[in-house]
Amino acid sequence: MAAWSMLLMTSLMLAGCSVLGKRTANEPHYKVCEEDGAYEIRQYGDMIIAETTVEGTYGQTSGPAFSRLAGYIFGKNLAKQKIAMTAPVLQEALHEKIAMTAPVLQEKRGRAWVMAFVMPEGYTLESAPIPLDPEVKLRQVRGKMVAVISYSGLHSENNLRKYAEKLTIWLEKKGYNVLSGSRAASYDPPWTIPFLRRNEVHIDIAT
Numbered sequence: 001m002a003a004w005s006m007l008l009m010t011s012l013m014l015a016g017c018s019v020l021g022k023r024t025a026n027e028p029h030y031k032v033c034e035e036d037g038a039y040e041i042r043q044y045g046d047m048i049i050a051e052t053t054v055e056g057t058y059g060q061t062s063g064p065a066f067s068r069l070a071g072y073i074f075g076k077n078l079a080k081q082k083i084a085m086t087a088p089v090l091q092e093a094l095h096e097k098i099a100m101t102a103p104v105l106q107e108k109r110g111r112a113w114v115m116a117f118v119m120p121e122g123y124t125l126e127s128a129p130i131p132l133d134p135e136v137k138l139r140q141v142r143g144k145m146v147a148v149i150s151y152s153g154l155h156s157e158n159n160l161r162k163y164a165e166k167l168t169i170w171l172e173k174k175g176y177n178v179l180s181g182s183r184a185a186s187y188d189p190p191w192t193i194p195f196l197r198r199n200e201v202h203i204d205i206a207t
Contacts, residue, residue: 025087025187028118033145039170040148041205047141048123050131051116058091058113058157065115072136073117077129086118088185090202091160147171147203148185153194160184163201171205180204 034041052068054061066089073083091113119128119138128138149167153159164182171178185200 025085026120027087029121030146036170038150039167040150041176041207042146042148043143044146045143048119048125048128049116049139049141050119050128050136051114051139052133052136053112053114055112057111061113062091062115065113068133068136069115069117071133072129072131076132078132079129081129083129084120086120088187088198088200089115089117090183090185091115091157144179145205145207147176147205149201151199151201152197153199155184155186155188155197155199157184159199160201163199164203167201167203171203177206178203179206 028044028047030042030044032040033043050069050072052065054065054068073085075082077083116139125138125140131138147167147170149163149170151159151163160182167182168178180203183202185202187198187200188196
């Protein structure tokens with residue numbers, strides 16, 4: 001019960017929150033380098049992330065992983081400091097040979113998924129509060145170019161696959177080199193009206 005309460009509280013922070021899709025959480029800064037309808041190429045800067053790994057399927061791991069990270073930003077850290085929530089939350093199916101580089105993410109390693117939150121701007125590995133939960137780790141992610149496709153509707157593993165395929169085809173036509181697997185980026189909690197939800201799929205690229 002406590003885990004679901006934490007998930008609910010974090011979702012409220014993440015969205016703002018309203019079934020009409022109002023959002024107040026800060027996002028990592030990025031520059032739009034190219035725009036083509038639902039597609040964008042973005043340049044993200046360096047970031048610090050808090051991440052955790054949970055064994056299981058896509059559906060089984062989301063709640064426990066989110067709860068761990070929510071505990072960290074709500075004060076389960078050495079400084080007992082509350083940390084502002086950022087958006088989006090990303091979920092990524094990752095092959096062993098591809099390194100994880102994402103702001104806020106959940107990634108798949110076999111049957112394990114890694115979820116991470118991006119720390120607010122200004123934090124460094126030295127200044128970020130130390131997690132009390134040994135399953136929560138802090139890590140620096142270097143700046144990167146990211147290809148993005150936006151869509152509304154349900155945030156699901158099926159939609160991740162569907163829109164990742166569309167984005168991959170677009171990247172091939174544009175001549176970009178793909179460097180990572182796909183990440184599903186969700187900006188809204190589950191109760192937001194589906195057609196008002198902001199969802200994205202991200203793929204790291206080289207130009």
